[in-house]
Amino acid sequence: MRLRSAFLGALLLAGAVSGTASASPPSAQGGSGPYPAGYETTIRLVDHTVYRPNTLPAGVKLPVVVWGNGACRADGTWFENILTEWASHGFLVIANGRPNGSGSTDSRMLTDSIDWAIAENSRPGSKYRGRIDTTRIAAMGQSCGGIETYEIADDPRLTTVVLWNSGLLSDSQNALLRRLRTPIAYFIGGPSDIAYENAMDDWRRLPVGLPAFMGNLDVGHFGTFDQPNGGEFGRVGGHWLKWQLKGDQASGAQFTGSPCGLCATEWVVQRKNL
Template identity: 65%
Template sequence: MRKRAIIRAVLAAALAPVCAGIVALTVTPTAAAVGGSGPYPADYETSTSLANHTIYRPGTLPAEKLPIFVWGNGGCSANGLSQQNFLREIASYGFLAIASGGPNASGSTTSQMLTQSIDWAVAENSRQGGKYYGRLDTGKIAVGGYSCGGLEAYAVSNDARVTTTTIFSSGLLNDADDYQLRRLTKPIAYFIGGPSDIAYPNAIDDWGKLPAGLPAFMGNLNVGHGGTYGQTNGGEFGRVAVLYLKWRLKGDTTAGANFVGANCGLCNTQWQVQQKNLTLDGGNPSPSPSPTPSPSPSPSPSPSGGGSRGCSATYSVQDQWSGGFVASVSVTAGGTAINGWSVSLGLPAGATITSLWNGVNTGTSGNVTVTNQSYNGRLSAGQSTSFGFQGSGTGAGATVTCAAG
């Protein structure tokens, strides 16, 4: 079980006073390095077509397209300069970084503002005559956030346009929100301030609940909840964030070597490192010898089927409320290894899938086909994986059959 009172108090109610102090430090840093340390000196700007946001960009756009990084501030602060050193540093390495909230603005942000950032960047890349026309890599988008902003990043991590999620000193507050973990399908990375970070227990709880097969990295640097964002160039968190984004959004495997393998660049340093299912080239890792267990089935699972076709499937309703539900389907290989699976899901009348994770669905109601993602199709004999979905209507009474690819 999650939920320590101190964490809930600080990350929810007390985030404002705790992070207000952090924000006050980072708005006017004592050692700001204008431009960042990268090859493209960067600063920030605003746009009338993206109200209440702060856009960090190289002063002179490089010839290469800019991947996109959208950011939620600590304390869900609407001051887009809250982590300015950190975001300027990222931009200086050839990224477009967009923070929720205007420069020195007041108030609070919402997760929808991250989606607005993505929408705006995609639109600007297609707007003829605009300075970003054809200059952005809209196929490479990362979402991230610090503390309360990390909760916002979780909320939009299932956007199909997101390439990777980055969580800084944050973790889900309530077990009821764990569906956000179950729907993750893209690589995720955690950068936490060590055991003295108030978000540490929740981040560790989230780590243990990630879907089996999901590529994931966790690094803990013992600096506490405040991180290093206000230091020159964002300090160590800024350095490591640049490396991670260069790997995930630019395909830089030299940068990626800092995160992958027993002898990774961050291994055996001041960082405490954990890894799951990571490969430098982003391909399918070998099946994990001890995958994260699938959610416990509900008291009323549907019959499984398809065992004679190389795999079997079982369906269970995880949660049901008036007008909606969350369900899970466990897929298990038969007596031999399989390299792909397809589940035929028969939904009860009136039920409709609204979001699905760890699988690819064709259709949303009636007879739906769900196939594996790139990372969870290979199963050794007897090995299981799972996918889940949220739906409207009533979840009880669905049927499932499985066929191996």
């Protein structure tokens, strides 16, 4: 039994934290990684916010992370702490919505982000030309943004998908689970998270053989997104990205092995086929 009405209210009303068409320079430096990062906008993807190392690292290709906001809110800086953190570890992170934007998003905007990154990697004159690893792409989203992530999860360009404080609202949507084809991770806020029952129901219905990780941290639906660098969610999400998109086996050990790195911590862990 899913928590349909209560969770729907959270999708529409709750968040997790806290222009013009011309391009803007990167914001102030941030993140704990080796590449201090900020965000910018671009006329070629006007309804999004792009997080990147402020100085693109020489000889390093940036894997891509596309992000859907909680409440499907078109504010690309609503999750600034955690997105800046991931960008500082050498990822190109593209969030739905402009900085401090308003209105609503949809899953098509995640696909637009992937299209843009691939185009920029080959476009003459682009500062990103040859700097993006277009073979390593993650789709992620919090709450309503997680539903958006499910909706594009069968995109053949994706390497992994991640849901934060999210799960399907109705059993009528279960066909989306059958379309999953890449490793998936869930980072949920424990039993007090309004999305908990939905996420656990999805977990039980995942396709046989699909590599999957479920981590519950008792922080509720608002997670740790408002903490510096995204708090514990930022740290663990960074490890998942470094493992899945960069092949970092030390990061992978957080999720694999007996015990895994997270298994003896405050996280409640479940695993399938990892």
